[in-house]
Amino acid sequence: MSLVLDAGALDRLDEFEAAGFGVPRYNVRAMRAATAERPSWVHLGAGNFFRSLHAVVAQRMLDAGHDTGVILANLRDPAVIENSRATDDLFVNAVMREDGSLEPTVIASVAESHHLGSDAGWARVTEVFESPSLQLVTLTVTEKGYIVSDEDVARGPGRAGGAIPALASLLLARFAAGAAPIALVSTDNFSDNGERLATAVNRVAEAWAADGRAPAAFASWLQDGSSATFPSTMVDRITPAPSPAVGEALAALGLETTRITERASGGPLAAFSNTEPVSYLVLEDDFPNGRPPFESGGVVLGDRETVGRADRMKVCTCLNPLHTAMAVTGCLLGFTRIAEMMRDSDIRRMVVGVGAVEGLPVVDTPEGMDPAAFLREVIEKRLPNPGLPDAPQRIASDTSQKVGIRFGETIRRHVAAGSAQSLTWIPFAIAAWIRYLLAVDDQGAPFERSPDPLLAELDERLAGVRFGEPRTATAAREFLTDASIFGVDLVAAGVAPTVIAHLSSLLHGPGAVRSALFSL
């Protein structure tokens, strides 16, 4: 059987099913027509994470009887939407189980997809924003997507700038078209993401109102608390870039559309996403224009406090700090798989140290969730999942945007509890990041660092720290005071001496990373 994902695939879903693929249980063409007429959900940021989390939630709701899907929009690289359209916006979500088997599902919940950089795409998405039926916009634009540059603001409404000004421009169109309420939902991976999105959007709207490029009433509409809301969220599903091994496993089931292309702007594109079995989406239930029946999609709804706690539990304690510690040490030690790293006893000890020893004592406990059990699942099942092709190199991207979120809150809490000076694993992870930034691996060979918007600036600031010269670790001291990077001034917190001591051992020369980890 040869299974091809294309415009005709909807007529051959039974063939996919016969080959062991999960398939949509709803009439996809009817869903697309209903969505075109009554759009309710726009998603901005068409990456793998969207495909493995949001699109799956939408498909579950559709399977359970909901009638409209997601309108997908992407701002930067046209190749992303071209890739989606090449398979008629259908794709396979491959869940990699811990026993090595795979569970593939054809996902059809994307009703339309648009490149915001094209005239047609921008026009259609603007029309959707003008529609009173639109209830929510979700975003996955990564941590750095929330940085609004002065040039972005100065440029005024339009699609030329980053994600936030583009969103503000679309909201301006909605305001002008009758100002129906809307929920703007950040589903990026940091605490208080609703607050951060609100701050970024409001900054742009206020600046535009101040110099007459948007009505003052637009800025107040966004801020009145009931017309536009900014719910907080907790999102969780480890989603590596599409891997050739998963493509081969899908091909063995008969799928022909398994080609992976490397796009010019970085990152592979495919007609499938690969992800883990576990997923969480927790949303603050604050939708002023109504919302889809998220409960039927497996989403947990709660108040801001509950969502904030769930998010901090995951992002600041039980998952992401472990990931970042593994990412930088993994790149230094030459690993390319997270699962393999979990079989290394030194690394496993570090993971337990960061999460259980130093994280859990100050963790936030959300109602109905048990942080210790969550952490245990991460360490025992999720990170060691052998089928999940996750790489330290993926997680090491944009670390400058992540360290403050992932370690800062825990350090602040230890400061408050008087225990900051006894921290060792978190300072080690920070020292390992600085060691990573030198772009020399533990063999002493140069390696290519993952992308990060601050690489050039960091190189300059850390120019005094040199591989093979342990004493130069002290040259990082000034950098460690930067709370905009670390979420806290590490010198004032009393943590800097430990970071510098670790960095000094990591600088000894080839083999220093391994021996520092071993002797910790």
Ligand code: CS2
């Ligand atoms: C990872 C996350 O890229 C990263 O920094 O730590 O993408 C992680 O996989 C997700 O937060 C899991 O929910």
